[in-house]
Amino acid sequence: MRLALTQIRVQKLKSFFTLLGVMIGVMFLIAVVSIVEGMGNYMQDDLMGKLIPINTFNLRTTPDVQLGNVDQATWQEWRRRPRLKDEDVAPVLAALPSGSTAAVLSQDNLMVESRYVPKPKQVNAMNVTHEYFAIKKLGVTEGRVFTEQEDAFGSPVVVIGTDVATYFFPSVDPIGRELKIGHIPYTVIGIAESQGSAFGMSFDKFLVAPYNSPLKRLTNRHGVIDGMMIQSPDEQSMLATEDAVRSVMRTRRHLLPEQKDNFVLETSDQDLEFWNKIKGYLVVAGIALPMIGLVVGAIVIMNIMLVAVSERTAEIGVRKALGARRRDILAQFLVESATLSTVGSAIGVAAGAAVAALIAAVSPLPTHVALWSVLVAVLLGAGVGIVAGVYPASRAARLDPITALRAE
Amino acid sequence: MTNEIEEAPLSTTAERRAVTSVVGATPGQEWAIVARGLKREYDMGGEIVRALRGVDLAVRRNEYVAIMGPSGSGKSTLMNLIGCLDTPDAGEYWLNGTLVSDMSDDALARVRNKEIGFVFQTFNLLPRSTALQNVELPLVYAGVSGDERRARATEALQRVDLGERLSHRPNELSGGQRQRVAIARALVNRPAILLADEPTGNLDSRTSEDIMRVFSGLSDQGQTVIMVTHEPDIAAHARRVIVLRDGVVETDERKENFHERLSIHGSSVVG
Numbered sequence: 001m002r003l004a005l006t007q008i009r010v011q012k013l014k015s016f017f018t019l020l021g022v023m024i025g026v027m028f029l030i031a032v033v034s035i036v037e038g039m040g041n042y043m044q045d046d047l048m049g050k051l052i053p054i055n056t057f058n059l060r061t062t063p064d065v066q067l068g069n070v071d072q073a074t075w076q077e078w079r080r081r082p083r084l085k086d087e088d089v090a091p092v093l094a095a096l097p098s099g100s101t102a103a104v105l106s107q108d109n110l111m112v113e114s115r116y117v118p119k120p121k122q123v124n125a126m127n128v129t130h131e132y133f134a135i136k137k138l139g140v141t142e143g144r145v146f147t148e149q150e151d152a153f154g155s156p157v158v159v160i161g162t163d164v165a166t167y168f169f170p171s172v173d174p175i176g177r178e179l180k181i182g183h184i185p186y187t188v189i190g191i192a193e194s195q196g197s198a199f200g201m202s203f204d205k206f207l208v209a210p211y212n213s214p215l216k217r218l219t220n221r222h223g224v225i226d227g228m229m230i231q232s233p234d235e236q237s238m239l240a241t242e243d244a245v246r247s248v249m250r251t252r253r254h255l256l257p258e259q260k261d262n263f264v265l266e267t268s269d270q271d272l273e274f275w276n277k278i279k280g281y282l283v284v285a286g287i288a289l290p291m292i293g294l295v296v297g298a299i300v301i302m303n304i305m306l307v308a309v310s311e312r313t314a315e316i317g318v319r320k321a322l323g324a325r326r327r328d329i330l331a332q333f334l335v336e337s338a339t340l341s342t343v344g345s346a347i348g349v350a351a352g353a354a355v356a357a358l359i360a361a362v363s364p365l366p367t368h369v370a371l372w373s374v375l376v377a378v379l380l381g382a383g384v385g386i387v388a389g390v391y392p393a394s395r396a397a398r399l400d401p402i403t404a405l406r407a408e
Numbered sequence: 409m410t411n412e413i414e415e416a417p418l419s420t421t422a423e424r425r426a427v428t429s430v431v432g433a434t435p436g437q438e439w440a441i442v443a444r445g446l447k448r449e450y451d452m453g454g455e456i457v458r459a460l461r462g463v464d465l466a467v468r469r470n471e472y473v474a475i476m477g478p479s480g481s482g483k484s485t486l487m488n489l490i491g492c493l494d495t496p497d498a499g500e501y502w503l504n505g506t507l508v509s510d511m512s513d514d515a516l517a518r519v520r521n522k523e524i525g526f527v528f529q530t531f532n533l534l535p536r537s538t539a540l541q542n543v544e545l546p547l548v549y550a551g552v553s554g555d556e557r558r559a560r561a562t563e564a565l566q567r568v569d570l571g572e573r574l575s576h577r578p579n580e581l582s583g584g585q586r587q588r589v590a591i592a593r594a595l596v597n598r599p600a601i602l603l604a605d606e607p608t609g610n611l612d613s614r615t616s617e618d619i620m621r622v623f624s625g626l627s628d629q630g631q632t633v634i635m636v637t638h639e640p641d642i643a644a645h646a647r648r649v650i651v652l653r654d655g656v657v658e659t660d661e662r663k664e665n666f667h668e669r670l671s672i673h674g675s676s677v678v679g
Binding site for chain 2: 314315317318320321322323324325326401402405
């Protein structure tokens, strides 16, 4: 064992090249898995939480978050669905168990202008009832959110995202100043907390106006709403709340028991489900691709070990003459190749983690080095070394001592 | 049988009896080596080379024997058999009272480790290991623990006057010193026989004399030494010289006779 390690130390350069194959394979494995994991964590903890808050579901005609492909038939069915109406709101609210909160919302991307910048810009504009802020836990860094009264009156006030603030008010305090949407002026009353970004998309390009404000006429046809955001007080009551809303809506739509819902109750779990499916593929790809690297690494190790065996034939002869059994020689070479590849994978883990950190630093992609991927990588690396070492080692072990001694 | 041998110590008759006694009989305690009718053939590309054609040999404990012979005489083959690196096609080989001629590879490795100390012409030290590590190697394969290994290896190196060079690598040592490291390595497991193959072949004559003194000293201390060489003046250090020719023992003589014979026939015994 120690002799095998000494051998590695003295043949640094050759050992390094042996390491390289495994190192690169492991590095990619760690890097890819870290990115996938990081994205997964991000999706779960951050992104989904922002789109659909905890214990909350959206009553909508079609899902808001659409990850992946929707087939033609589904798409057409979605298009035939009746829209949600103003008059659906009151019965749904009436059916909610006590403790639940609900907000009504409509949304569209609208051109917005201000007198401080010459160019208008498209902004995600929403008109919502005031409960929206509580459900989304959306606070302001400056100013205030709108009140129940402003909501009821439909006052032309807006709370804007930080990106909107910086774009339209480059050098002035936006609070109290005007933004024009569809030629109607709205007073900025608050700047929302930054929502961050995901994959390079900012979540701060939005503005929120009271539901009954004139924005209503721009976001949807008269009497139509995009959806309702409904929050239960806790996880346990969420299903009951969903059932209550579902049954009200089915009654209102006169659906027969065998007919499917022609609306959706969208939860973050449903959207995550799809993400988890993608993640599965990504992880498989993230492991399969580096595998190719590891196979190449195994071939390199095998070749280098074969060269080592033939270079050290005389040494093997001496060892055998001095009493080394086959298994001693076998063990020596196996330890050598396993150590090499384990060291290689350890360096690969470090390099992979560094790559992951670098990616996280210079790109919007979040990364997370998962412990399981480190374990898999190191075990895989050691395994590669052992597998690749078996053939050369058994060749060495089978050498005839007389022939081996004669080799110089 | 044993009695008869004891009655005639050091006589060739005793050796003949040890060799020719019933096949399969365990030799007496005093024999380090008893070989009966050793045969070994090689298939060299279809042509059968009969390297040994029936060698009988008996070596007592404490003997100092030189094996000579021209190239092709079978002395290397005999050395491989004595050293348990190879097994005979026919015949028996008893080493230190154990029949080793039909052992498995791993069992032979064990015997080599315990009973035989090899000294090679090219020293065959591991180049990147220190003198101490080289000498420890047989003990590693014997499964001796680290501390005892170091102690015994140090002691063996002190026996060959290299107690000051424990951590030198082979390339930091002279040829004579390297060979002494090899001798220490051969001795460290207290083998039944010290088997040297042309031990001075790569050394100048002064260093050779030096090494031969080491061998003589070991022999005086009771170590059985078997040396294969083609140099008569090296062989002259041994007390018994066996000359092989064409795969059989041609002559087997004590030192007194050998000197006489050398002076009469000169280099005729050398290939």
